[in-house]
Amino acid sequence: MATIRKRGRLGQAVVLVAASAMVLAGILMLALDGGLLYLDRRQLQSAADAAALAGAEYLWQSYPQSYTLSHQQAMTVLTSTLLGTAMPSPFSPVAAQVDNGGGGPLSIGGGYSVVLTATPLTYQATVYHQHPYVVAPVHGFAASQRISVTAKAENANLPFAMVLLQTPSQYANLQLNGTPTGLLLQKAGGAAGAGGVFSNESIDPASGSIWFGSSSCNTPGGGSSGDLWAYNESQHDQGDVNTGVFCGQNPPEVQVPSAQLPDPGYARPQPSAATWPGLTVSGGTEFLCPGSYTDAIVVQAGATAILLPGVFRVLSSGVKVSGTLRTMQPGDGLASGPTNGVCTVPSPLPSDVGVVVEVVPADDGSLICKKHVFQTIGGVSSISLVPSPLYNNISLYIETMPNWQTICKQGVGGTNVVQITGGGSYSVKGAIYAPADNVVISGGGAGTGVGQIIAWTANFNGNGTVTETYDPAGLPFLKGLIQ
Template identity: 35%
Template sequence: MIMSSYRRRKLAGQALVIFALAIMAITGLLVIAVDGGSIYLDKRRMQNAADAGALAGGDAAEALPLRSYSVPHQAALNEIYHNLFPGTTVPTVPGAAGATYTTTAFSGTYQFILTADVANVQQDTYLVVINHAYNFFAAQAIGFGSSTCILGGTTTTNAVCLQAHAKALAATYPFALILLNDEILNYENLSMNGSNAKLVLHDGGSKGGAFSNESMNAGNGSIYFNPCGTSGDLWAANESVAGTGNIPGHSWGHYGDGATYPTCTANTLYTPYPKNTVKIPFPSYPEPAVTGPTYSPALTASGGTYYLCPGTYQGTLSESSPGSTVIMYPGVYRFTAPIAMTLTGGTIRGAVATDYPIPGAAVAINCTGYNTSSAPADLGLIIELKAADCTTNTFKVAGGSTTITFRPSPRYNNISFYIELLAPYPGLGCSSSTPNGTHVVNISGSASLNIYGAFYGPGDNMFFCGNGAGYGVGQIVAWTMILCGNGTVDEHYNPAYLPYFRGLIQ
């Protein structure tokens, strides 16, 4: 059958209509692809900016003393602009900004909501919310995208609202020395005896100093801030009965129980102090699990070099000879003997890269199946000490000349020594003694400590006393502390070595 010319023209017209509809559909898909891809990239940029802003704001919120909320807000805004608008001048946050600060940019198409929640005694957080009115540029060209986005009273047409948010958990208590006793009222949590006893607090920039749940008494000892006159020079005590009352003293110098020591700068208090209570709650950080084997015999290092590998040690580790060296490979060590470590001479240290591979004729302890051939990137270790009772010095350094050098690992919350509780708080299983708590750590004699991580013993009464001893530690978390004799506790505080969780949680 021969198709008429009319029929052919009609079919051709239908084909043109179908072709036109197909072109429109394909164009629509391309528009969706273009806008969708652009939205994805924009969301990614916003999320990166929110993450960076939350971390920067959370870190700045813990700078002490916190004189103004504008400090963390400015730090967060700087990072947001650096990620979203590189090269653009960052606006200045007003000094009177509150805990929540909201601002806009680029004619209201961007909105930033910054919140510093540092009144929570359990954990401090910093929240960044970024809202953006995204224009459908490609869709507008073909007549689509009639939605609107309203941000802070500004309406943007042909736009959709995008949002990114991030919350950072800040280092809740950024102090070099933390003393937690709050059960024996009006007890001096820090007691210094001996005219040559020294406590040196290297403040780590904007963080450091000391905080106690009861008073601290320098006695006839000396306390120094190094450097002196920076915002990390914090000396704060919470008195439950007498003294300064339940108000923390934030100063560039010091503030104690009815006295001012050390004399660093004028005793100038700064407000606001945003926490609604000054008591530091009792911490509960997880104890890393031991993965190595168990070694039962006692170990006496009386000369030569000994190589130890991680695991559970049920016997006492003794070192008495000045010529002996104990090298500990990275990992988790748990000592369970009533007297776990007694050191009166020699050197005990963490392994370094040059200690790999282990010498063929070396004395290797508990190293079966452990890698001693090549050094890992993380050489940090943690020593866990089980308290025997309320009075036994489980970790004892006495007499002689002992050198101890350990570096921590972020895998173990940057804790070098973890002293286990005898019983839970409150009470700690030692309510019959004063000031409650155990007495695991007892360091005296001419020892030299280079502990870069934390002494974490929230229920332990730590004793540092020695003749000319120099105890370099990163941070001390204890129930109470006594510093006596001619010893010096020199806390080279490093905020990066906090034993507190930090980072993004949302």
């Protein structure tokens, strides 16, 4: 009996050992194949991220946009990162998407394949890999599995002095009104890149003039400060361009882009938690604390308001200037001055004195939507604003009013917040970002103008010249991964 029991136990042990071996093999399969799959997916995501960033970086290397360079850079990154891959030869794609010709992924060797997709503002890389398993096939499972990852990067650094977004009617969303009204488009000293104007519709200088580089120009061609680009230029407006535009890089004919530009969608910088009531500065000099203002900021009677570094969001009435509104300058931080709240004037002067002024539009009941404004008053006003990279180099941010397309219906629609009148001085080194606003600027003043204007429409009027100084170093900086 003892012998029989011993043999039974030995049989049970054999079964247990066999079962344990199967469990251990399963654990080994999960550990080895699962770990390798995780590492492969991680490497794949890193490669896709790098390719998307490389492709996005080259979106605005030239205009008209050529996606060839973006695709080549993205493919170079992928094939130098993923073992066993090679760039197809030849490889000079011009289409927005690189695939196998039928919409599927393009093989680049080593079990890898890709789909690369470009838009005017984004670049996307989707990478596939047929991942081989090591242990799983021994146990009857599939020998490989197809995995994929996607990365998308954006580059919304639009290389134009002015971008007018209004669409879809054939409307001159850049207009010059008055005689003689002039628009002088120039570049900051040493700046590279062209600048110029991009219109989603039409450009009409009317009886005014547009100069590139110098108002002393009187011949077409030979300039270096950009061109006029209009997606839907009317025959009438083209006639005005032919007689009123001088010294562009090309003859005065409007250049026709292949597509309209979308709103880059710059995010609104967030103010601090501080909240202040409205403020009127009517004499002397006062430092203004950043934060949210529940009512208007008014600078009048030749007074000076100095904006301390930060975000100024004006919730009601807007900003009205008949004095001086500026950012800090050398000497401001040497002695403390009065402020409108509990904040301290930085001393010494910080390296970044940049601000962004944000205005919340509102309906005034007349379909014009100009209840809240950013307004300067003629020859008694002076604006000098330095931007900050912290706020994407935007100096003036006009928020998009909810339901503006159905409420602000006068003309081609849009709010009417920005009103810079003639005779004063304004030097806004950053951008005015007002994607749903009809910006109005009058000539005859001093200053360097604005680094960049992105607006629904722009209207230049008066009997003087409006100067716009394009500086690529001061463009809204918006690059990076978004997916």
